[in-house]
Amino acid sequence: MKEGPREKPLGLDMPFDEAFAxxxxxxxxxxxxxxxxxxxxxxxxxxxxxxxDESPD
Known part of the structure; x- marks a missing residue:
């Protein structure tokens, strides 16, 4: 899994079905x-x- 800060979610000012279309x-x-x-x-x-490449022991 990716580490570090998470990106903010993409904010859309329209309904999902319109954005998907x-x-x-x-x-x-x-x-x-x-x-x-x-x-x-x-x-x-x-x-x-x-x-x-070294793994911690």
Whole structure:
């Protein structure tokens, strides 16, 4: 399980069925374009810290 602080839940100001219908109607090409645009603004993603392979005794 993931450790650390939990993310705040996504708050939507609409009913679930409307949000789900909008999600299903999203064009995958549009989503990938927005992801690429976001990467250009923020730069490369942060790398996670290295993990020690040694287990505690």
């Amino acid at each position: 909008r999600f299903l109607g999203t064009d995958p090409k549009e989503v990938s374009e927005n992801i690429e645009r976001g990467k250009q603004k923020r730069g490369p993603p942060k790398q996670p810290p290295p993990v020690d």
